Amino acid sequence: MSDPIIKIQNMNKWFGDFQVLKNINLEVEANKKIVVCGPSGSGKSTLIRCINRLEEHQEGDIIVDGNELSEKTKDIEKIRAEVGMVFQQFNLFPHLSILDNCTLAPIWVKKMPKKEAQELALDQLKKVQIDDQANKFPGQLSGGQQQRCAIARALCMQPKIMLFDEPTSALDPEMIKEVLDAMVSLAKGGMTMIVVTHEMGFAKEVADEVIFMDEGMIIEKAETKEFFASPKSDRTKLFLSQIL
Amino acid sequence: MQTINFLKPNRDNIKNYSIIGSFLVLVSLIDVISNAFLKINLTSFLPGSLSTLFPLIIGLIGLNMMRIDYSGNKTLDLLNKNINTNNFNALLTLLILFSIIKALPQSLSWMILDATISGDSKDACTGTGACWTYIKVWFRRFMYGMYPNEFHWRINTAFILVIALGFVGYFMKENLKKYLALYYVIIYPVIAYLVIYYLISGGSFGLQWVETGAWGGLSLTFIVSFFCLIFCFPLGMIFALGRRSNLPVIKYISICYIEFWRGVPLITVLFMSSVMFPMFLPEDFFMDKLVRVIIAITLFEAAYCAEVIRGGLQSLPRGQYDAAKSLGMGYWKMHIFVILPQALKLVIPGIANTFLALVKDTPLIFVVGLAELAGMLALAKTNPKWLGFAMEGYIFASIIFWIICYAMSKYSYNLEAKYKTER
Numbered sequence: 001m002s003d004p005i006i007k008i009q010n011m012n013k014w015f016g017d018f019q020v021l022k023n024i025n026l027e028v029e030a031n032k033k034i035v036v037c038g039p040s041g042s043g044k045s046t047l048i049r050c051i052n053r054l055e056e057h058q059e060g061d062i063i064v065d066g067n068e069l070s071e072k073t074k075d076i077e078k079i080r081a082e083v084g085m086v087f088q089q090f091n092l093f094p095h096l097s098i099l100d101n102c103t104l105a106p107i108w109v110k111k112m113p114k115k116e117a118q119e120l121a122l123d124q125l126k127k128v129q130i131d132d133q134a135n136k137f138p139g140q141l142s143g144g145q146q147q148r149c150a151i152a153r154a155l156c157m158q159p160k161i162m163l164f165d166e167p168t169s170a171l172d173p174e175m176i177k178e179v180l181d182a183m184v185s186l187a188k189g190g191m192t193m194i195v196v197t198h199e200m201g202f203a204k205e206v207a208d209e210v211i212f213m214d215e216g217m218i219i220e221k222a223e224t225k226e227f228f229a230s231p232k233s234d235r236t237k238l239f240l241s242q243i244l
Numbered sequence: 245m246q247t248i249n250f251l252k253p254n255r256d257n258i259k260n261y262s263i264i265g266s267f268l269v270l271v272s273l274i275d276v277i278s279n280a281f282l283k284i285n286l287t288s289f290l291p292g293s294l295s296t297l298f299p300l301i302i303g304l305i306g307l308n309m310m311r312i313d314y315s316g317n318k319t320l321d322l323l324n325k326n327i328n329t330n331n332f333n334a335l336l337t338l339l340i341l342f343s344i345i346k347a348l349p350q351s352l353s354w355m356i357l358d359a360t361i362s363g364d365s366k367d368a369c370t371g372t373g374a375c376w377t378y379i380k381v382w383f384r385r386f387m388y389g390m391y392p393n394e395f396h397w398r399i400n401t402a403f404i405l406v407i408a409l410g411f412v413g414y415f416m417k418e419n420l421k422k423y424l425a426l427y428y429v430i431i432y433p434v435i436a437y438l439v440i441y442y443l444i445s446g447g448s449f450g451l452q453w454v455e456t457g458a459w460g461g462l463s464l465t466f467i468v469s470f471f472c473l474i475f476c477f478p479l480g481m482i483f484a485l486g487r488r489s490n491l492p493v494i495k496y497i498s499i500c501y502i503e504f505w506r507g508v509p510l511i512t513v514l515f516m517s518s519v520m521f522p523m524f525l526p527e528d529f530f531m532d533k534l535v536r537v538i539i540a541i542t543l544f545e546a547a548y549c550a551e552v553i554r555g556g557l558q559s560l561p562r563g564q565y566d567a568a569k570s571l572g573m574g575y576w577k578m579h580i581f582v583i584l585p586q587a588l589k590l591v592i593p594g595i596a597n598t599f600l601a602l603v604k605d606t607p608l609i610f611v612v613g614l615a616e617l618a619g620m621l622a623l624a625k626t627n628p629k630w631l632g633f634a635m636e637g638y639i640f641a642s643i644i645f646w647i648i649c650y651a652m653s654k655y656s657y658n659l660e661a662k663y664k665t666e667r
Contacts, residue, residue, distance in 0.1 A: 054566050081572030091567035095585050095663075104581055105571035150567075157571060 005030045005161060005192055006051060011060030013046065020046050021057070022216040030160075033193045035203040035224075038213035039239065044196045045088075047213070048163045051194065052083040065160060081109055084154030088166040090146040092138035098125070098149050099134040102156045110157065117156070124152040128182045144175030148182050155186070162186070164195040200244060204228060212236045253312050261309045262320055268306030272299035272338070273345075280346045300338055307334040355639075366630055378633040379640050382624050386640070389460015389615055391444075398451065399463050402443035406436045406470070433474050440467060456534040457613070462644065464616040468538055469603045475542040476602070477595070480549025485579065487554055498550070505547035511608055513540050518612035537609050545602050552594035556587035589663045596656035600649050617641055 004027040013021040020043045028034055036044045049055040050062060053069050053076055062069040067079050092101050102121035106112040112120070125131040128148035130141070138146055147167055154162060164183065168176040180202050187193055187206040197203070203210055203224060210227040212220040212235075220227070220236045231237050253261035276299050278284045287295045307328050315321055327337040358373025361380060369375035379386070388396050409432060413424055444467075447453035459467070486498030505513075517540035518533055525531070560583060568578040588595075607618035615623055621637040624630060 049566075052570055054569060077572045077574045080570055083570070085566075085570035087563055087566065087570075089561075089563050091561075091563035093564065093567070093582055093586075095589065105573060108577050108581060109572040153571070163570075 007063040009061045013057045032208045035207040036196045036211045042213045043216040052080045083161045084159035085163045086167045090150045102153045124155045128152050143171045144178045147179045161192045265306040265309035272303035275299040276342050303338045387461045390458040398443045460615040461620050462617045468606050471538045472541045476545040479546035483550035484553035502547045548598045556591035592660050
């Protein structure tokens, strides 16, 4: 068994008095695909936001690619550069064109020459099939196209890990498929992925493991087939019966 | 109410109604115009007060006859939607229109028809109208203050140079574009300062020294506004970011700074800068009065800029910060490439507001003995040879200030349109 690329031990997090994450233990090996599901407010998003320290945890350890995340972490930017993230609301930069959205971070964070960054960006945009929109602005694209651009933007940093925070929840049903297709082909390419989603079809297709969370706790963690075939806890069964 | 309903048009007869209606409005206008310009009372056959109210009544009936929800005629619909929505609005429309017409002949004859512009002393002004001779004679003073006449070319040259240097950004080569901000924030102000120092102050290169006390008029307005504008904006930006900082020291310094400067009146700040400030300095340390005034106004307005910019920063969704951070950008990269470009675009109207206020605050430097345009007026109107022409002077100054401010606000609209992107 290889060393886990993400290791979370006894992690607790509070928002003020309210404990959002309770005693989280999680290990993710390289190239594995994890799907996190659960009812809203269960702390799924907070958990993956902790992995690139968009949220700070108060107790326990989070180790990402050998670097421990804590207040002492000096070059958090370096770790974030290796962890790509895709958001529910896309969060493209509206004042930049699609191409500039993708090249901004490679040029200024990775110090990549402009030409090389543009080639890389066009390459990534081609993979998600929006290279013909490269010179448009985010506001001119549909939600599905924007989300695919957001995936390409994250991939342009050539991350080791990709985090997806409900990437299809803000999309029209028709557009969900195009985004999921992009994610499936990314998964087949061998990327390490942690995906918060309600798309159980996606989970069945690509996930190695599924995690079910409720009330800030990991209730169940199992291999995909086992998770859907024979869930252990009653809470998981109830959840699955409601959404399947 | 019967009669009014009787005057109500419907879609079938609107054509006839609108013709009759507009004829009635036309009659009321002709009555008022002939009354105002030709001093003829067309309705003198009517008893006293009715004669005065006649155009109003006729006009109201006319507008009432034209009022319909939707006619299909573009002009008529536009008229009905904007100034003729109900009887009260129709009344207001007529009253405003009539007041303007009534006021026109007097102001026209005072400003143009009866005005004097020939001659070069007060004696030329014998008419009842305005004395533009006064403006003509004092024009150079209003523009250049007490600056010696034979050196006015130095001010003109300096201004042309500074303006030309301001356009450098438009002609910069593509590969130098990334230094644009550096140029405008640091290099340009320094060059502008040097140009103004060596050309207008003089003292070297064979140019005679002219002390800043002699500077004045519109050129001084420009100099003070120019330096205050270009310095207060970056300073305000720093304090806006500082106020949102996570570091308590920086945050509280920024809050104290902003609240201090917003809490004191500009006039006391100016007074302090010229009277109190030198007392705290070492004896041999000399700082020119004009420089002190510019620093004082800059610090003052920076606090206002900071709050305006902070408003823009706060209006950005948190997702923008998250996205920038998740791409590995640090604080400065995130702000320079993602946050500030969006926030500054949003605050263009607010910043334009602050800048306009700044330009119109410059006359306050009169309290420390610097006479820019409005200050020169105050001096000129107390000149014994030219007593009694304050009105002409203030109208002149208002027009100049209005032109400057209108140009600035037009420019800000252009910027808004230029940087508008869809969300």
